[in-house]
Structures are given as C-alpha cells and as structure tokens.
Amino acid sequence: MNREIARMTWKEFEEAKRTKTLIIPVGSLEQHGYHLPMETDVIISSGLAKVLAEKIDGIVAPPVNYGYKSQPNSGGGPLFPGTVDLNGDTLVRLVYDMLCEFARDGVKKIFISNGHFENEAFLVEAVDLATRQYDIHVVLASWWDQIPSDMVEKCFEEVPFPGWALEHAAVTETSMVMYFTPELVHMDRFVEEEFRKPGLYHDYPIKPGIVPASGVLATARTSSRGKGALLVESITDAYAGICREAFKSYDDTL
Amino acid sequence: MNREIARMTWKEFEEAKRTKTLIIPVGSLEQHGYHLPMETDVIISSGLAKVLAEKIDGIVAPPVNYGYKSQPNSGGGPLFPGTVDLNGDTLVRLVYDMLCEFARDGVKKIFISNGHFENEAFLVEAVDLATRQYDIHVVLASWWDQIPSDMVEKCFEEVPFPGWALEHAAVTETSMVMYFTPELVHMDRFVEEEFRKPGLYHDYPIKPGIVPASGVLATARTSSRGKGALLVESITDAYAGICREAFKSYDDTL
C-alpha cells in the first residue's frame, strides 16, 4: 500500500487524512564524511517515517530536504562544500506554513520525524506557533533520543559511545544508511582519523580545521547493516509508542 | 553517472561544483485531478532537470518539494485537500537561502527548473535578492515557456490548446508524468468534465465550485507517453540552449 501522499491523488489523500497520522520527515543537505551521501539526514528521517507509517497505519509527507545550519560540534559546520544552511527563521516559516496548511486541510495528528541535530529548536518554534493558530496536535521527535541504553551498548561494543551530538556520519548514521540505501555507502573511502572531544562552547566565526578533514566526528568503522536494522526497529517501535500515547484521545472520536 | 548531489559525498560535490551548472528543481504539493499524483510538479521539474543535466553535463540539487499558493485559474486553488500553499515570503526566503549557500560554496552557474505556475514571481524575487548579494549567475525557466508552436500543435491535434495557465493536470502535464513515472498515472480515473474559460481576474476569498470537481482545468484525455517524450526532449533542448547562451562566458574561465 502506498503511504506517501506525494504519490497519492488528492482523492486518496482526502480519504486517508481523516483518520491517519501524517508523518513529516525533516532532513538537511549536509556533508557526511567521505563515505556517506549528503542527503543522509533525509534518507534516515524518511526511511524511519515509512517504517513508522507501516506500524501505525500512517501516511508520509514529502520530506523537507534542506535544514538549519550545520555546526562544527554536531555536523561539521558550514565550511564543507555542499552543506546548505538555512537561516533559522526560514526553516521556522517553512515548517509553520506546512503545518498550518495541513491543519486547514483537516489533518489532526502530525508526527515530525527529525533527522538533523541542529533543526530541533527551530522545529519546536514552528510547531509552537502553528499549534497556537490552529487546532492541530503535533509531536516532534528526533531518532537519537529514542535509543535505549541497551541498544546503545549493542551499537558501541567495539568503540566507545561519543555522545549523540558527535554521532555525525558515525556508527549509527552509517548503519542506518546501510540499511535504507546500501548502494550509497562507500566504506572503502572511510578514513579513521583522530577524533577530538566535543566542544563545550560555540566559537564564531567558525574557523577551518577544528573538525577532522573528512567531516566525520566519530568513527564509523564498526557500522553494519545489521546494526542499522536493529536501530530502525528500535527507533520506530519507540516512535509508534509515542504516537499511541500522544494521539490516544483521537482513537474514540475518529 | 550520478548527477544528483544529494547522493554524492561532499568530496564528489566539491569536484563537480567547480565547473558544472547546478540545476535546482522547484515543484509543489498540489492536487492534479483524479488521475495524477500530488507531486506532479516535482516529478516534472526534477525529471526535466535530470535529462537536462545529461545534456549539459550538469548536476541536480534536491528539489524544493513545496511551492507557492495554488490559484483557481491555474492550479485549482487551495480548497482541494493536500494542496499545501506556502506564503510568498516563505518561498522567497527558502530559495534565497539556498542560492546564497550555493554561492558561498563557490557554485557559479545555477539553473532553476520551475514546474509550478504560481511559483514564478516569487522565484524571481529570490533570484534577484541573492544575485544582488553574491557573485552568482542564476537562470530561471518554466517548462511551458519553452514549447515552440509546432510542438503545441502536435500535442493539441485532437483538442484545442487552452493556454498554459489552464494546462493543469491536462495533456502536457499528464503526458510528461506518463513519461517519467507511468505507474503514478491513473487514466482510468480521469473524468471528462465541462471545462470553463480561464478567469480574467482574481476573486478573494476563493469560493468553492469555480473549478471542475476533479480539479483538472482542461482535458487530459489525449495524453500519451509519446507526447511526453516529445515534450521532454523539446523542453530540455530549449533549456540546454538557454544554458549555453547564458553561461557561455564561463566556458573560457572554468
């Protein structure tokens, strides 16, 4: 069954929107090392959205392909070519407009699947502004917040867990891209570098040379498709649980 | 050869951006009748972008998936479910930010492939603002402006040409979606309705019932994949010619 509204006719969407939760993937176009594609955050947020849609009988909106500014401590920063950094207000307005439009269409339950670390605060702002304006229920979640500690241990048996901000183009992201689009992962190009500790402050203007040359913030060496499958299963289970909890009041009325 | 920058690593993009024209497809999420998917404008703008990229050795950015407000006289308007209408300023800021970021990355030649009628003025505004700010050369074109009169005649042998604003979900769009993604066209659902003449003014607030029930503004009955192939060839030839003309000064220096 097709769950992507982009591929539906409007009549199909009209039927689906009455009862189903709409999942909006939000990614970015951002460097992800020598071995991962620049749309990694779109692949993961969209991939998770589609698996979640199966689990909760939901539908999936077209992804937001561009996101907020990459930062050295969590994404490598703006100095890598191809990283397209939207201003904060631009992302807020884009997602705000989308939410308001879906609300005017009669959608009631929206789940935002965020795949880019730096997006979060601006997505919260868009959600806050839209839910003040329209009677719509919106949940926003990022995948790295959903991984229980036993799953972290499984993913980081061989290497220490560096913290989520540094998991950029590292084990978890690489494993999930291996799961969703293996043809786009080039492990042969991965270079083990000396990874520095996370910065504890923001230093602007951003200077070259403060992240490893590849743009990877922690090792991806121990990535595997199997870990990707485990992560996807675990995250989407958590997402499904959130949806059931958050949207439970709609079960009776819709 | 992969020409989509989303699927490149940043190193691949770094190499490509030096000499190649970057093509940005801009679409919308909008009703396209009972027989076409809501992402029709993304399919066409992206499809044309990929064919053009082959012809001029260019590269293609991730599409802008959401566009400006659909209007009754050219897209059926906002009253159809699933049509997501961005505010004008939102689209301007989004495309402005993208252009500025590509400029900061060192891209010099950008071609915007527009697939949604109502986007045009706001894309012009974004392009004007970005090219004032950065030393970047941007060309913006919409496919319906590129079709020579003999091609129009070929497409409209059986039915009269209604004018481009009304070619919404009609012969040309349907034929091109048949060409790019035939599995998403449902001609069996197409309903021949009485199509009214185009409105010569804008009447707000928009009232229900002023477009046919299906949301199609002119007949799609005579669409065919063959016509789609002819259109795609003709349009991308014109686009390639525009690029050669507009960007010729770069041939020597890059």
Add this chain to the structure above:
Amino acid sequence: MNREIARMTWKEFEEAKRTKTLIIPVGSLEQHGYHLPMETDVIISSGLAKVLAEKIDGIVAPPVNYGYKSQPNSGGGPLFPGTVDLNGDTLVRLVYDMLCEFARDGVKKIFISNGHFENEAFLVEAVDLATRQYDIHVVLASWWDQIPSDMVEKCFEEVPFPGWALEHAAVTETSMVMYFTPELVHMDRFVEEEFRKPGLYHDYPIKPGIVPASGVLATARTSSRGKGALLVESITDAYAGICREAFKSYDDTL
C-alpha cells in the same frame, strides 16, 4: 460628483463606504521610453479607476504610486534611471495594511485596478492574506487581461501584436496616456528601434543592453488617442461587468 476619497471629508467617505465599491489603483514609477512619463502606470490605473467609478457608482482610493521590480522582459528592468523597484514583501505589506484598514472601516467591496505587469503576484498575495484575516471581498484585475480579441485586432491593424508582456510603452499604453493626459506624451521623441522577441527565461543579475536603448519593448508608432478611447471604454466595460458579477450578492443586503 467627486468620487476620489482623498478629496472627501471623512463624513463624506463615511456615507459613501456603506454601499459603494472602493477602487484602488496600483501603479509604479518606471521608465516608459523616450515619449511617455514615468508615472504611466499610475495614470492608466487611476484613469481607468475613475471611469469605472462612474459606471458602477464607485469611489476611488489614492493610488499606490510605487510598485514591484520592473523586469527586462516586461518593463525594461531596473537599469533605467527613475525606475523605483520595491521589494516584493514591501508591496505585499503595503497593500495588505491598506486592505485591512479599509476592512476595519467597514468597506465590503474592493476592486484593485492594476496597471503594472510585475505587480500582479504580489497583489494576489496581499489580497489572499487580507481576506483570510477580515471579512472583505476583493477583486483584482489588470487591464491587459480584459481586452477582447476584436479589440486587439483594432489596435494592431498596422503592426503585429507582440503579446501583453511586451506592450510596455507601446501601442496600448501610449494610446491610453494620450487619452488621459495627452500633454505628457511626446511622440516626437519616439524612436523606432529593432525590438527583440520576448525572453523565455529570467537571467540574473540583469545585464545592460538586452532591451532597446529607449526602454520601449514594442513599437508605439501607431498609437492614437482614438485607440486610447476605445481601449478605456472596452476595459472599463469589462471591469464593470466583473464588479456586477463578483459583488452581486451585496445588492440585496446593502
């Protein structure tokens, strides 16, 4: 009878606003060749507004004297001195504020008489935003969309019709300025140049030399005051018909 609200006292306006349609002319300050004044778009939009007001017993607001950015393909572009190009968002906000204020004053029926090609999309945006906010009925029309084909034939007996975008400072505009303010037309300064075909794409930054030196996009040689009179009559008849059709529901209640 005075129909310009600028020249009314507020008590006169208070009386008039209850039942009458308010007509807002929107123009620009823009080059119009060697032979026409820079306020040509104000002269035409205001002139048509006053004739229309007589026909429908309407009232006329002060004109918007400055408009959106002139483009090479439809107005000669920004490189001619005296062309004052507002940013799109500025025009949207200005007209939005005006519409909201008239709505708060209790005006119900507004007709926007647009005289500048490039204004249109931004006027639509202002109208859309204001009519979402207030219970007001707004119609927006541009004069070139109202001219029936037999009238086009009459105006272009001697020279071919170049399309409306190119009718900048050409036969139709010149003839109407001859009708409204003949003292401002300098046909002796008109220079017949080689007029190029319309551009089919937007190329930024805008380069000098792509329009004829005079700024005129198609010949004005065959202009006449008689043609101006015919055009004004035909356009305002069409406008009056639009008002009767669009605002008919108010006839009973007001």
Add this chain to the structure above:
Amino acid sequence: MNREIARMTWKEFEEAKRTKTLIIPVGSLEQHGYHLPMETDVIISSGLAKVLAEKIDGIVAPPVNYGYKSQPNSGGGPLFPGTVDLNGDTLVRLVYDMLCEFARDGVKKIFISNGHFENEAFLVEAVDLATRQYDIHVVLASWWDQIPSDMVEKCFEEVPFPGWALEHAAVTETSMVMYFTPELVHMDRFVEEEFRKPGLYHDYPIKPGIVPASGVLATARTSSRGKGALLVESITDAYAGICREAFKSYDDTL
C-alpha cells in the same frame, strides 16, 4: 518647468538627477475634520515640496499617499472612517526601498518633506537604515518644526496656540490647504467644539469619544488663505536654508 519626476520621461530624470536635490513628500490618508479633505497631509507635504523645488532648483518624487497610524493626541486616531493606518514596519520598508532605489539610480541629495505628525520616527528609521547601506545624503524635516515664533504669533493672534501635536485640521493646516487647494476647504461645515487639553500619555486600546466629534483637535476658525501663504513662504524658506546648509559640500563637486 516641470519638476515632478512622475511627469518626466526617464531621459529627463536622468539629466536632472545628476545635480538636483530630490524632494519626497510623505503624507497620509487621515480624517481632517468636517471641513478638510482626507488627503490634507499629502496636499501640504506635496505643495511645500513644489514650492521648495522652485527655490532650490530641485525635483519632486511622487508622494507617499499612506502613512503611519493616526493617534488621538495628534490626529484623532483610528476610529474615524477613512483613516488608513499603516503598520510602522510597513512604512519603514516602503521608504527604505524608495531611498535605496534612488541611491542606486545615482541620486545623492534627498529631502523628505513630511506632512503627518505620526510618521516621523518611522521615517527616521527608514532613513537611518538606507544611509547605512548606500552612500546617499538624506535630510528629513516636518513643516511644524520650521515655523519661527513670530510666525506662530501672527497665526495665533486671535486664538491661543495649542502646541503642534494639536494643530490637526486647525489653523495652520486649514490655512495651507486654503492656499494650495481652496476648492477642497469647506469652512461652512466647520463646527466650533470644546477642545480638550492634549493627553500626556498613550492609552490603548483607543477608546471612542476622547477627541471632539469632528476629529478636529483645535479651532480652525481663524484660518485664512493669507496665513496659508505666509506659512508656505516661511516654511519653504526654512527648508531651502536647510538644504543649502546640509548639501553645501555637493556644490563644488556636482
């Protein structure tokens, strides 16, 4: 000699802009009692601009016809029909865009002739922002600041001077409209009311009944065309002196 750039061709403006000061009148559409037209502030600011242009060999731009929000203590406030109140940011952007455009055209010396009390701070903001961006010299003046005390005494021989904020539709404005457009003054409709003292604070939301029923804030009874002539002469002399002083450094170079 025509000094209004709206009525010039662009070639005439091109010649004039090299050396001449450009004067921009800014007014409003605002109630001015039972006896004055709503465009009073446009009439005065434009009228003064034209007289000033003669004195300094300057040129005059089309007026800004709509201004900032009328306030009870200085203009009667928003509750009178026909008073169109722009948001502050709208007026700032409009005048900012105009100044930037004239700067890009090569204009060097601009004089803003303000005729609406409440506009001033927002005009200052527009001027500040534009002069940071472009190398342009802008002077902003309001007529009521230019009247020497002996002139005040002459105008207020019969009635006490209420202060400039309250001179709304009162002796000075009425006298100047009598001078510029006598046919628009209806002294027979003027009603002597009890005028209250000026408010010393702002109280929002604005309540009805705090200004006299006519909207006039101080008596206009002793107005005369002769006083208007004296005022116009005195104010434009002061304006001319300001221009000579402020723009003196350009005399040598231009």
Add this chain to the structure above:
Amino acid sequence: MNREIARMTWKEFEEAKRTKTLIIPVGSLEQHGYHLPMETDVIISSGLAKVLAEKIDGIVAPPVNYGYKSQPNSGGGPLFPGTVDLNGDTLVRLVYDMLCEFARDGVKKIFISNGHFENEAFLVEAVDLATRQYDIHVVLASWWDQIPSDMVEKCFEEVPFPGWALEHAAVTETSMVMYFTPELVHMDRFVEEEFRKPGLYHDYPIKPGIVPASGVLATARTSSRGKGALLVESITDAYAGICREAFKSYDDTL
C-alpha cells in the same frame, strides 16, 4: 514589601497579578556625558516605577535594558561608544512579545514607564499591536511629559529650560540619578560646554562633531539631589493619577 516580580516566586506573582497594575520600565544603554552612567535611562525609568508601585500598590517587571537608536538632537547619537541602538522593529517585537505574554498570564493593567526619548514611537507601535491581539489595557507614559510648568520653573531657576529633547544628561536627568543612585554621579567630571540650539531636522548619515564633545546637550551644572526628589515626587504623582484615571473601570470588577 517586594514589588519586583523578578524577585518573586511564581506563586507570589500569581497572587499579585490578579489585581495589581504591572509597571514595565523601558530604558536604554546610552552615553550620558562625562558625569552620568550609561544606564541612566534604566535607573530613572526603574526608579520611577518602584516609587509609583508604592503609590498605587503595583508590581514592577524587569526593565528593558536596551532601547531604540539614540539621535543627535535628543541623545547625542550613535557615534559615542557604548550607545547600543536597537533597530526599531527589534524593540517593537520585544515589547510586543512581553505584552502578549503578560496578557496570556492574565495580567489586565500594564503601565509602561519610558525613560528614553527615542523609544516612544516604537513603544506605541508595540502597544497598539498587542492590544489588538489581546484583551489587555496598556498605558504608556514618559516622565518628561508629566512635569507641570511650575516644576519646570523650579528646576530651571538658574539656567533657561532648553526643551525636553535637549534635557539629555542635563539638569533633570542628573538630578534624578543623584536621587536614585548618587554614587554613580560624577559632577566633578562635568564640563560646561557651548550648547547649540536644537536641530530642526534630521540629517543622515550622522556626522561627528554636531553635539558637544561630552555628549551632554544642555547644562547639568545646577542639578541637585533636592531637585531630583521634587521631580520624582511630581512625576510619580502624575503617573499615579494617570493609573487611577485610566484603570478606574477595573476597581469594581477586580
């Protein structure tokens, strides 16, 4: 009794907000001559707020520490180090957000105590926008508008009164800072300069040298703590009267 909400717990504020008027001081960070601290406008607006709070049993919000752009004719202008000039729109949005938030909290009566001349128009704009959106009653007053002529005479026995715009770091401000924070006044550093007459127009870009070197616009020599005490008493009496008058309708209901 503590009247500053910053120092209350939220439970204390919850109790207080039901019946008490909330006073918001708005100041600036701005040069005030060789002898006064840069936070002079915060000291005065906050000091008056606290005395007023005692008189009307009100509560005081944290001050707005930064204000609108200092101008040569009223504050010395931007060329003095330490003067931090917010853009107009920034101040409007800040105060607008604050007012809306207090309104959502259930506050009904707000008094804005303004201490910076140039803030006023932008505070009015914020108040107007917020009171359109929420059912809240806001009064805005500046201290210099509250001083009766006999008090002016007492303060200016020895030196002429220069008008309020020029009373920058002069007798009245210095006397009140002497009253509130005497330890921050350095009369030994005060330099008697030649003070020029107030400018009657705005001249941009602002040039150095048009105000005295110290940044003081009129003499502060005759300042005294006693005058400060008189001024504070007189101003807060006037403020208390305004509150009683403006908010009297709440006495019965709250």
Add this chain to the structure above:
Amino acid sequence: MNREIARMTWKEFEEAKRTKTLIIPVGSLEQHGYHLPMETDVIISSGLAKVLAEKIDGIVAPPVNYGYKSQPNSGGGPLFPGTVDLNGDTLVRLVYDMLCEFARDGVKKIFISNGHFENEAFLVEAVDLATRQYDIHVVLASWWDQIPSDMVEKCFEEVPFPGWALEHAAVTETSMVMYFTPELVHMDRFVEEEFRKPGLYHDYPIKPGIVPASGVLATARTSSRGKGALLVESITDAYAGICREAFKSYDDTL
C-alpha cells in the same frame, strides 16, 4: 573596580573596550518552583559573568532579562504564570542588534554567558548572523556544559543526577542562587514531589499537568551555598580557560 558597563560613563567604557573582553549575560523571566525567584537565570548568568570578569579582567554588559520559550522538558513550560516567552525571532534580533552595535563600537572579543536552557539555539543564530556581518569574535557558553564529572559527583552525592535539561530549579541552580542572592531562596517552601523522567519528544499544544505542580523538574533538597560556591568557581574557571584559548590571538595585538 567597577566592571559593569551600565554603571560606567561612556569615557570609562571607551577606555575599557579597547582591550577587554565584553561579557553579555542572557537569562529569562521564568518560574523556578516555589522556592526560587523568577529571575534565577539572570542571577546566575550575571553572577557568573561578574566572577568571570574578575578572572579575565573583563567587563560586563547589562543582562538580557527575557529569553526564549520555556519548555516542559527543561523549564516547566509556558503554563506557569510569570514565565515570559519571547518568540525565537525576537530573541535572535535583539541579540543580533546588540552584537552588531558593540562591533560598531570597536569591541572585538565578546563572551555570552547563557543561563537559560532554551535560549541556546537562538543565541547561536544571532551570533552566526552578527559575525557574518562584522569582524567580531564571539564565544557563547552555557554553564551546565562546563561542569566536569567529578564536580557533578560532588553535587549529586545524595541524589541521582537527572541530566542537565531537568536541572531546572534543582540542586545546581538552587545552590548557585544561594551563593549569589541567598535572601531570595525560600527552601522552607520547597516541596518534594514525584519527579517524572524527561520527555523524549515534544508534544504540542502543551498540556497542563505534565510537570510537577511546583514547576521543579528534579529535587533541590540537597542544595547548599557551599555547592554553589564550588559550582561558581568551577564554571568560571572553565569560562576563563575558554576565553584564554579562544581569544589568545588578540593578546599580542591589543
């Protein structure tokens, strides 16, 4: 020695700004349980700023007293009275304007001391925008990121560490307010409640009842002034180290 620029004259600031780092405290007005004042985030960010200023010979700007929207998972959220939530764009513009102004004043080194969890992303945005515009070096740090694990252990000997987002009005904040302003801490009012685990997603609109009734997110019972002293020492040592590292290139030149 006075290090607060608000209390300096502009001449004192002019001298100081040449070589010293300017520290800007950013707080919020937000509920902090039954036992802490609403200005807790201002007290801590300003208090740390002053101690840091001593350590690095810096100067301190007036605090930003209002911050970004409180969220249930990190501050209790907007439903508690007295919590004043600025829109994201408002905070960005305010801090952006301040940074640009200090840059124009010639300040080179700025350290932002953030005391409110939800501010961070919007401060980053302001810093990014300002440092693109002006040649200024800005470091932004939040105190909770500076506490080494041994210090965490010392503070949480008796109770488990709940994570920084939940340390709202809990042990660390309470201890530091005890250190800076002991008279404002009311431990007798502290109520031990059942504290829930942190939310792993954002759920809008925010519903009542999802945080404990007091607004405290983790226990404050074991707070002490001694812990406060240790924390302040440790954090400001870390801040001083950051300044030395980040601004070391200025040591030679200034």
